[in-house]
Amino acid sequence: MKLEGRKIYKGTAEAEAIVTREGISxxxxxxxxxxxxxxxxHELEGQTITGKVLVFPTGKGSTVGSxxxxxxxxxxxxxxxxxxxxxxxxxxxxxxxxxxxxxDKINISNIKNGQKxxxxxxxxxxEVK
Amino acid sequence: MNLEPEEKDMLDGxxxxxxxxxxxxxxxxxxxxDAECMVEIYSVxxxxxxxxxxxxxxxxxxxxxAEDGKVRVLTTLNxxxxxxxxxxxxxxxxxxxxxxxxxxxxxxxxxxxxxCSCTPYLIGNAPHYGQHIAWAESSAVCYSNSVIGAxxxxxxxxxxxxxxxxxxxxxxxxxxxxxxxxxVLVKVHAPVKGTDEFGVLGxxxxxxxVELGKKxxxxxxxxxxxxxxxxxxxxxxxxxGGTALFHMEGITxxxxxxxxxxxxxxxxxxxxxxKTRAELIDADIEIDFVSIGCPHASIHEIAELASLLDxxxxxxxxxxxxxxxxxxxxxxxxxSKIIEDAGAKFAADTCCVVAPIKGxxxxxxxxxxxxxxxxxxxxxxxxxIGTIEKCVEEAIK
Numbered sequence: 001m002k003l004e005g006r007k008i009y010k011g012t013a014e015a016e017a018i019v020t021r022e023g024i025s026x027x028x029x030x031x032x033x034x035x036x037x038x039x040x041x042h043e044l045e046g047q048t049i050t051g052k053v054l055v056f057p058t059g060k061g062s063t064v065g066s067x068x069x070x071x072x073x074x075x076x077x078x079x080x081x082x083x084x085x086x087x088x089x090x091x092x093x094x095x096x097x098x099x100x101x102x103x104d105k106i107n108i109s110n111i112k113n114g115q116k117x118x119x120x121x122x123x124x125x126x127e128v129k
Numbered sequence: 130m131n132l133e134p135e136e137k138d139m140l141d142g143x144x145x146x147x148x149x150x151x152x153x154x155x156x157x158x159x160x161x162x163d164a165e166c167m168v169e170i171y172s173v174x175x176x177x178x179x180x181x182x183x184x185x186x187x188x189x190x191x192x193x194x195a196e197d198g199k200v201r202v203l204t205t206l207n208x209x210x211x212x213x214x215x216x217x218x219x220x221x222x223x224x225x226x227x228x229x230x231x232x233x234x235x236x237x238x239x240x241x242x243x244x245c246s247c248t249p250y251l252i253g254n255a256p257h258y259g260q261h262i263a264w265a266e267s268s269a270v271c272y273s274n275s276v277i278g279a280x281x282x283x284x285x286x287x288x289x290x291x292x293x294x295x296x297x298x299x300x301x302x303x304x305x306x307x308x309x310x311x312x313v314l315v316k317v318h319a320p321v322k323g324t325d326e327f328g329v330l331g332x333x334x335x336x337x338x339v340e341l342g343k344k345x346x347x348x349x350x351x352x353x354x355x356x357x358x359x360x361x362x363x364x365x366x367x368x369x370g371g372t373a374l375f376h377m378e379g380i381t382x383x384x385x386x387x388x389x390x391x392x393x394x395x396x397x398x399x400x401x402x403x404k405t406r407a408e409l410i411d412a413d414i415e416i417d418f419v420s421i422g423c424p425h426a427s428i429h430e431i432a433e434l435a436s437l438l439d440x441x442x443x444x445x446x447x448x449x450x451x452x453x454x455x456x457x458x459x460x461x462x463x464x465s466k467i468i469e470d471a472g473a474k475f476a477a478d479t480c481c482v483v484a485p486i487k488g489x490x491x492x493x494x495x496x497x498x499x500x501x502x503x504x505x506x507x508x509x510x511x512x513x514i515g516t517i518e519k520c521v522e523e524a525i526k
Contacts, residue, residue: 008157032186063265063285064182071186087161093287096154097190 003106005083007124008092011101013081014118017111018052020044025061026068026094035077053119054079055111059091069094081119083108083126130159130299131166139295147198151291158288159299168261168300171279172203173293174249175241176265177286179210179483180229187286188228191235194290200240201296205254207266208425208480209233209245213453219476225485241293245478246452248360248425250277253454258382261304263292267373268364268424268499274374276359278382280304283373303374310387311347311376313338318350319399323516324361324430327354328498329406330397331365336405337395338370347390349378350397360424364499406514409501411492414511418490419443419524420481421517422450423497428458433517435464438471443524446490447473450480473524482507494523 020043024030029039035050050072059065069091072078082095087104095102101121111117116129138144139152155167177183183191210229211221237243244252247266256262256279264270265284273279282302284292292298302308315337321330334346346366354362354377366372376384421434426449434449449468451459456477459465465475476484481493482503492511493504501512515523 006160008161032184062182063287064177064187066285066287067177067183067187067190070190071184074186074189089158089161089285089288092157092161093154093285096157097150097287 001110001128003110003126003128005103005105005124005126007121008087008102008104009095009100010122011099012118012120012122013053013101014116015051015053015080017055017113017115017117018044018047018049019055019108019111019113021057023058023060024054024056025059026065026090027062029061030068032068032071032075032077035072049079050077052079053081053083053117055083055108057085057108059088061090063090065090066094066097069100070098073098073100081121083111083119130156130164132156133167136167136297145197147194147196147294150194151294154288154291155295155297155299159301162299162301164299164301166300167297168304169296170202170263170292170298171256171260172254172262173200173289174205174207174254174264174266174269175236175286175289175293176207178207178232178236178245180225180232181210181483181485183232188232188235190287191232194294195235195238198239198294200293202293203254204241204293205249206236206241206243206245208247208483209478210483210485211479212476213245213478215475215477218474219484220489221485239294244452244454246425247480248427248452251425251427251455252452261298263289263298265289267367268360270373271363271367271375272360274303275363275376275381309374309383310345311390312343312345313341313347313393313395314390315346315348316350316394316396317348318396319402321351321402324357325496325514325516326402327358327362328365328496328514329402329409331362332369332409332498333397333401333405335366335368335370335372338372341393343393344372345374345376346372347376347378347384351377351380354380357427357430361497364424364497368499368502409498409512409514411511411513414492414513416445416492416494416513416523418446418493418510419520420448420450420493420495420500421520422448423480423482423495423500425480426451426455428455430517431455431459431464434521435467437518437521438473439467441471441525443472444526445524447524448476448481449473450476453477494520496520
């Protein structure tokens with residue numbers, strides 16, 4: 001299944017999807033050293049997003065979150081791509097400075113946890129295998 | 130987006146690596162928010178200065194940008210995590226100080242003026258009515274949009290830096306007339322006086338806006354307000370409501386520019402002020418820290434503190450947080466000596482929100498509703514709001 005969205009940051013990545021219906025705050029909500037979601041009570045609390053395609057509705061929280069994403073990239077704990085319903089500035093800027101392929105305007109209910117997906121950030125397309 | 134030839138050249142890398150990365154950030158934001166073009170800006174205020182927030186990753190990004198990046202417009206910095214001269218006396222660790230200075234040196238390398246203050250408009254980064262700017266720091270964004278009538282969105286650290294390195298920002302949001310109209314009519318039916326009370330008012334309005342899902346209040350019933358009261362109000366309404374712009378009848382320059390809202394009306398009376406003030410006072414507080422200057426104290430506020438502290442002795446940790454240039458004026462005039470003789474300390478370049486003081490104190494008394502929010506949320510203090518006079522009284526008790 002091919003889902004057409006909007007390109008946010010270029011590049012292609014293929015990996016397992018980790019999906020949540022809740023917003024993600026990279027600053028304070030994700031541990032950049034382990035790649036684990038640490039926000040108390042979050043649907044993904046305790047799960048690692050490293051090496052996966054992180055699928056969530058939109059970002060939230062402090063603008064410092066962009067730097068957290070950059071730090072994750074440098075630490076090799078970052079997700080390989082990001083898919084959003086509606087991008088926010090923190091995640092958009094984070095993807096640009098960290099060079100993480102990113103697409104938004106995707107109906108994320110079409111993507112199930114654990115599915116293999118390909119994100120083409122240059123074309124704005126997400127393919128569910 | 131329609132880009133000018135120079136903007137395209139930046140995007141193509143003809144102006145170097147950091148200009149290219151900056152233009153990538155700005156055009157992407159422009160596409161997301163449907164901006165038609167870029168707009169030239171007069172100045173930039175950069176947030177994300179404290180090493181506690183930046184960390185090594187943020188610093189690495191800044192270093193990468195500083196390799197060939199130079200600012201093209203007047204650019205100033207938000208408060209850092211410490212006083213750059215007096216950090217030892219304020220209990221900051223040497224390792225932190227070293228890292229904080231590395232960050233500030235990197236900003237300096239890009240040509241940024243390293244006055245670390247949340248009130249750039251008091252110390253020379255002073256846009257005028259209608260000018261486009263790209264500012265971070267929510268209280269300063271609110272002040273510049275509302276009190277000055279300049280135009281900025283709420284920028285984050287990287288997008289503000291990108292604007293500084295290119296001299297441009299995408300033209301959307303608060304840069305456009307159509308997005309600056311008041312949405313909620315707020316009628317104030319009680320006298321409001323002092324920085325603390327304007328902070329309380331900011332919290333009432335901010336909380337209500339969040340409940341209503343609205344952003345821009347049009348406020349009536351405030352006959353006069355000082356710069357200090359307005360800066361306190363801005364900090365509070367931005368903290369509690371995410372507000373970047375308000376209009377205040379008879380006070381702010383754009384209050385007559387757009388149609389006055391009438392569909393949603395919200396009234397505030399004396400009871401509301403008292404109730405909300407009570408929310409900013411923890412019942413079981415044990416005060417061991419008093420801090421004035423959130424946002425950074427003006428020279429007028431420092432003069433008032435000097436007069437209140439003259440010949441007195443404080444018995445609690447007492448910080449006056451301000452911009453370095455304002456502190457220099459206080460030194461010249463003699464206020465600093467009076468204040469320091471009383472045992473109070475200046476904490477220039479920093480503030481009680483960004484300094485790494487989590488858990489160091491039990492209870493903080495302030496005249497700022499914004500400081501109450503972060504005192505609780507970030508530093509785990511009990512809080513109490515009061516007038517500057519009451520804060521000094523508490524400190525010398």
